[in-house]
Amino acid sequence: KQEVTQIPAALSVPEGENLVLNCSFTDSAIYNLQWFRQDPGKGLTSLLLIQSSQREQTSGRLNASLDKSSGRSTLYIAASQPGDSATYLCAVGTDKLIFGTGTRLQVFP
Amino acid sequence: GAGVSQTPSNKVTEKGKYVELRCDPISGHTALYWYRQSLGQGPEFLIYFQGTGAADDSGLPNDRFFAVRPEGSVSTLKIQRTERGDSAVYLCASSLSTAMNTEAFFGQGTRLTVV
Numbered sequence: 001k002q003e004v005t006q007i008p009a010a011l012s013v014p015e016g017e018n019l020v021l022n023c024s025f026t027d028s029a030i031y032n033l034q035w036f037r038q039d040p041g042k043g044l045t046s047l048l049l050i051q052s053s054q055r056e057q058t059s060g061r062l063n064a065s066l067d068k069s070s071g072r073s074t075l076y077i078a079a080s081q082p083g084d085s086a087t088y089l090c091a092v093g094t095d096k097l098i099f100g101t102g103t104r105l106q107v108f109p
Numbered sequence: 110g111a112g113v114s115q116t117p118s119n120k121v122t123e124k125g126k127y128v129e130l131r132c133d134p135i136s137g138h139t140a141l142y143w144y145r146q147s148l149g150q151g152p153e154f155l156i157y158f159q160g161t162g163a164a165d166d167s168g169l170p171n172d173r174f175f176a177v178r179p180e181g182s183v184s185t186l187k188i189q190r191t192e193r194g195d196s197a198v199y200l201c202a203s204s205l206s207t208a209m210n211t212e213a214f215f216g217q218g219t220r221l222t223v224v
Contacts, residue, residue: 004151034213043113043200044152044215089151096142096165097202097213099151 002027004092006100013080013107021075021103023090028068032093035064035075037086038102044089048075080107111135113216115201121222122191130186130219134203141184142213143176144200152200158184159206191223 003026013019023033032051036044048057048064050073056065063076073090087104091097114133122128134141139160144152154168158178166176173191178184188195198218205211 043217
């Protein structure tokens with residue numbers, strides 16, 4: 001059974017810091033991995049999708065990497081801003097998405 | 110449509126009542142997914158559809174939960190004899206296909222409170 005773990009569960013950093021969020025999964029037989037952002041009381045916003053054949057994807061200040069063989073993905077956020085404060089969820093995709101429990105990020109001015 | 114639409118956004122119901130939650134996916138998306146999210150947890154898979162048929166309903170917690178997608182577009186999640194433990198945010202997502210090589214897009218969710 002696929003299990004997805006995210007570390008840390010919560011993170012508080014000052015504005016401007018570069019930070020790394022971690023995601024690990026137990027079964028490497030995945031189609032893709034997707035990172036989402038969730039603001040309080042809101043739905044999920046897709047940030048990045050990495051296909052199983054890819055190693056990384058970039059969008060603006062965000063960079064996500066995937067090491068399928070070791071069951072790991074990282075989301076790198078450069079020059080963090082208070083507007084980045086949210087919960088970040090990773091999900092591994094087979095025929096459906098299996099989610100981790102998320103990392104709650106707070107960026108303070 | 111521009112995005113996945115879910116209605117209602119909030120639903121409060123009494124224990125034992127029947128509720129229906131609606132999901133309107135992105136136009137042209139053949140795959141539709143339902144998830145349930147409790148406070149502080151990641152979304153938990155319930156069921157997904159490819160077209161009109163339920164391809165995997167292994168996440169439905171018990172037979173009080175049922176979902177339909179009769180015309181391959183709008184889907185309704187139905188919960189009978191609601192219990193307080195059913196209180197959660199119910200999320201719907203759609204994607205171009207179920208191969209999951211395509212990006213999934215989520216709605217804003219329906220917050221269900223059973224009192």
